[in-house]
Amino acid sequence: MKKSFPLLASALLILTCNGAQAASGFRDMDFGSSPDVIKQHAHCTMTGPVKVEIGEMYQCADFPFESGVTHAEFFFAGNQFIRLGIRVPVDNTAETINSLAKKYGLVSAPGEDQITAVRTTPGQSVMFTFGDGNIALYFASDSQGSTSTVLLFSSPDAKALQDAHADDL
Structure with a gap:
């Protein structure tokens, strides 16, 4: 069943890009921490x-x-926390976008036609980015047309750490 997201369009209209702010992690889980530390705080x-x-x-x-x-x-590379992916309830997508934009600033957002395509065409996705670009929200539809929203917080060092530990895999 497809859901309508009129709040998503409204959220895009009222958002303005605040000063970009970097995320150093999520809550009390800092990027660079070991799995044991993250387990204690998750x-x-x-x-x-x-x-x-x-x-x-x-x-x-x-x-x-x-x-x-x-x-x-x-996600960890070289025993260091580099990324957190959180499944956001689809009904909370617009509210989550608003909250992230207020806290970090909205850097990029898809057009309403692209958002509509996700809701109406299977296999589509769009991305919103926030702050310094290391926070992203993906809104996507699978091959059956079911929609999902995933929020990603990534360390600014994620790519370098992945590359440095590529041989460990």
Whole structure:
């Protein structure tokens, strides 16, 4: 079932780019921390690690976010925390965009026609970026047309750490 997102268009109209602000992590989970430190601060049941293209990934199905729990993935390269992916409830997409824009500043956003394409055409995706570009929100539809929203916080050093530890994989 496709959902309408009139708030998404409204959110884009009222957002202005504030001064760019970098994210040094998420809550009390700092980029560069070890998996053991992140496990202590994630406040969820972490499983893993699993080897992935960028290093190692741990997962939580019960990560506290907004007013509930959701799925989150924690990525590490060279035993250092480099990225956090959080599944955002689709109904909260516009609210999440507003919150991120207020805190970090909206850097780039897709046009309304691109957002509509995600809602109406399977296999489409758009990306919003915030702050220094290391915070991104992906809104996508799968091959059956179901939509999802994923929020990514990435370390400014993520690419360099991935490259430095590529031989470890």
